[in-house]
Amino acid sequence: MKLEIVAPLGKVYEGEVKEITLPxxxxxxxxxxxxxxxxxxxxxxxxxIKKDSGEELVAINWGYVExxxxxxxxxxxxxxxxxxxxxxxxxxxxxxxxKLMADFAESNQALAYTEGKIESVARNF
Numbered sequence: 001m002k003l004e005i006v007a008p009l010g011k012v013y014e015g016e017v018k019e020i021t022l023p024x025x026x027x028x029x030x031x032x033x034x035x036x037x038x039x040x041x042x043x044x045x046x047x048x049i050k051k052d053s054g055e056e057l058v059a060i061n062w063g064y065v066e067x068x069x070x071x072x073x074x075x076x077x078x079x080x081x082x083x084x085x086x087x088x089x090x091x092x093x094x095x096x097x098x099k100l101m102a103d104f105a106e107s108n109q110a111l112a113y114t115e116g117k118i119e120s121v122a123r124n125f
Contacts, residue, residue: 001033003049005058005074012079013049013058020072021048022065031067038067046082047074057082 003020005013020031023045042065047058063076 001031001035001069002071003074004072005047005076005079007076007079012076012081013056015051017049017051017072019050022074023047023060024065031072034069035067035072037069038065040065040067042074042076 001017003013003015003017004011018033021028022031022040023043025041025043028045029040042060042063044061045059047060049056049058059080059082060074060076061078063074063079065075066073
């Protein structure tokens with residue numbers, strides 16, 4: 001299915017994915033190809049993106065998601081991709097993601113959970 005994540009400064013992510021886990025306002029939920037249509041608000045946390053080539057995380061502060069059977073559109077206020085790529089400093093991305101979570105996390109439990117995911121990305125690189 002196609003995933004698109006957009007922030008005010010432009011596209012954060014666009015591509016084909018196998019599965020997405022989102023930080024919904026009422027709790028995390030997963031989306032697979034063929035998912036029933038849904039619109040939901042998103043809270044501070046990470047979007048877990050699973051692709052054939054591996055997994056990526058995108059830290060967000062809040063936003064909205066529109067799910068259709070073949071496409072997922074996400075609009076966020078701020079986002080920090082946590083993926084290693086040429087010209088992309090993972091340590092800088094991790095620091096930005098931690099700051100984003102500290103500024104917008106609604107509870108210590110949510111902050112600790114999200115920081116754990118962010119730290120796991122840092123340990124893998």
